[in-house]
Amino acid sequence: MVNLLLAASGSAYGTFIPVYLTAHAWGQARIGEVLAFNTIAAMICQIPAGLLIDLVGPRRRLVLSLAVLTMGAAPLLIVFAPSAIPVVIALLLQAMASSLLTPAVAAISLSLCGRTWFSERLGRNGRYGSIGAALGALIMGTCIELGWQNASFIIAGALTVPTLWAIRMIGADRVHLLRHGIGSHPNHKPPPGHPGWRGLLRERRLLIFAMCVAFFSLASAGLLQIAAVGINARMGARSGPVLAAMVIVPQLVVIWISPAIARAVEIYGRRPLLLAAFATLPLHAGLFAVIRNGYALIPIQTLEGAGGAIYGVLLSLVSDDLTRRTGYYTLCLSMLGLASGLGAAMSSTLAGRVADAAGRPAAFIALTVCGVLAFAFAALAMPETKVPEAAIPAEPR
Secondary structure (H helix, E strand, C coil), rough: HHHHHHHHHCCCCCCCHHHHHHCCCCHHHHHHHHHHHHHHHHHHHHHHHHHHHHHHHHHHHHHHHHHHHHHHHHHHHHHHHHHCCHHHHHHHHHHHHCCCCCCCCHHHHHHHHHCCCHHHHHHHHHHHHHHHHHEEEEEHHHHHHHHCCCHHHHHHHHCHHHHHHHCCCCCCCCCCEEEEEECCCCCCCCCCCCCHHHHHHHCCHHHHHHHHHHHHHHHHCCCHHHHHHHHHHHHHHHHHHHHHHHHHHHHHHHHHHHHHHHHHHHCHHHHHHHHHHHHHHHHHHHHHHHHCCCHHHHHHHHHHHHHHHEEEEHEEEEEEHHCCCCCCCHHHHHHHHHHHHHHHHHHHHHHHHHHHCCCHHHHHHHHHHHHHHHHHHHHHCCCCCCCCCHHHHCCCC
């Protein structure tokens, strides 16, 4: 339920922010720069957020609640003051909150089910998150179609209340997650020679995976933003249902395939699924470059759903693989979030500037090239990270 509500409220961002700001006479380059500022702010917050979630232990639910409150205030500020400074402040609040949401939800999930069932839990998280995103996009698109753009952001803010209630309903931890990954008592100290958090920085596979994550965001983050502005410019008031469908279709794909992906990564390993996700990037952007009809773009969004479903499961699962020895799971997840934010910032800025200078098709071609480079790097550099069953220690309880 928490994943569903968080995703529903988060639908106010991404696709609908550029459309909303365009309606208030913002240019594409300016929108891209503001969204880049948002991702840069999120990057700065990533590492402190991961450390905080590691340190607070069972109190991570309180941190999650505070993040949800902050997240709910942001769209209300955008609605009531859509000028430059309030929008920047709102996106800064959203960046601070979002940097806490992913590691907090992942850590709570791992503490509830342990490593044995973690991939299954991630599959269910992805499914309910996509249901929420689809419902949120449907509401946002309907509001835009009816000319109630402000109402869509007010609804996003109002979803804070049921989200806080759902967080209160989460059960107690079943598995203790200690930042150094060993022992079961909160005061347990790591043994001599334990690598600590510095061990993460010496983990070669983590650095390679962080590069993969950055390339994935570089090739994908700016794609729908540019497409949404183009569809809005060509279709005007009729763009609402199309934009909603372009968000809903990927979520439907995730709802359908997430459980199967959770099973597949345990059977076939991480690397084959990772390459499948990266293969969708150049194909997705290339089709956007040659197709201009908004309705024809809707089925192409199934590629985003397939790639995003795999990527979402692997991000948390590979983080767990890489921290079996060093611990600091949420810190690792935040480091990957930092890499993703860097790629997203570069993607928004690149796509916006190329679109303003040479047109939207040129921006899609630039992102297609980024997708090809992303797949090539993942294929050549990323190793398998799945830990053999015999090497998995018993769950500390």
